[in-house]
Amino acid sequence: MSRMHKEAHGSSGSSKPVEKDNPDWVEFEEDEIIEIILELREEGLQPAQIGLRLRDEYGVPSVKQATGKKLTEILEEEDAAPEMPEDLKNLVEKAESIQSHLDENPSDEQAQRQLELAKAKVRKVADYHREEGNIPEDWEYAADE
Template sequence: MARMHTRRRGSSGSDKPVADDPPEWSDIDADAIEERVVELAEQGHEPSQIGMKLRDEGVKGTPIPDVKLATDKKVTTILEEHNAKPELPEDLRNLMERAIRLRRHVDENGQDMQNKRALQNTESKIRRLASYYRGDELDEDFTYSFEVAVELLEAEEA
């Protein structure tokens, strides 16, 4: 698949190995994994960071290569069940943080055309993602603007 804002090809990566059940050496109880996921979320980790921590550190010293195989649930589903889900989806939040950083940089450095373009591309991605999440994760009448992004991220941190 091509990249969104260039004429170059996309990067191809390796696929995850096909597996229907977790490896034998990773025999941790699903409840223990869920407890660890909620614990990491309460410490302020995002779902992708939780997956990496479980892969690297594991539960009780045993690594968890794939949470979905071990528990039959995704990390975000586990967080939803325990009311620990973040207010904004992780990808949208990261793009908003980037847009805020870029906007502040462009305000200080008006001559920086590359970052003006990067800001336009980032805000375009945010609008595209917002239309995807509108109604489910976001309010039905949500529209992106710099001020709205700042308010959302400040409210989330408070």
């Protein structure tokens, strides 16, 4: 994925395994993995954190390979999905953090620019999620003016 506010076109991320089936060495069945996902969600973990914990602690390399569904699809089916998509929530938190910094340091011009960029990202991601139906059509970023 290219960067939004840079000239660079960096891409990151690991390659997914070619094999579509769940590896033989995974110790858990589909039902057990879904139970673990729901337990971790009850602990208050976000979907990305659940995926990391499944990978690191339970040895499940890919939820989609193990269950045939994405982690967020499983959460939606079980009515445990987060209210706001995770990427949008993280961007809003970042913008709020920058805003609180600017309240204490109003002359920080670099932070002012970063706040503008963060708000632009929030608007762009919110437009995407509105189109996908993940957030209500009338949702707007509260600090947006």
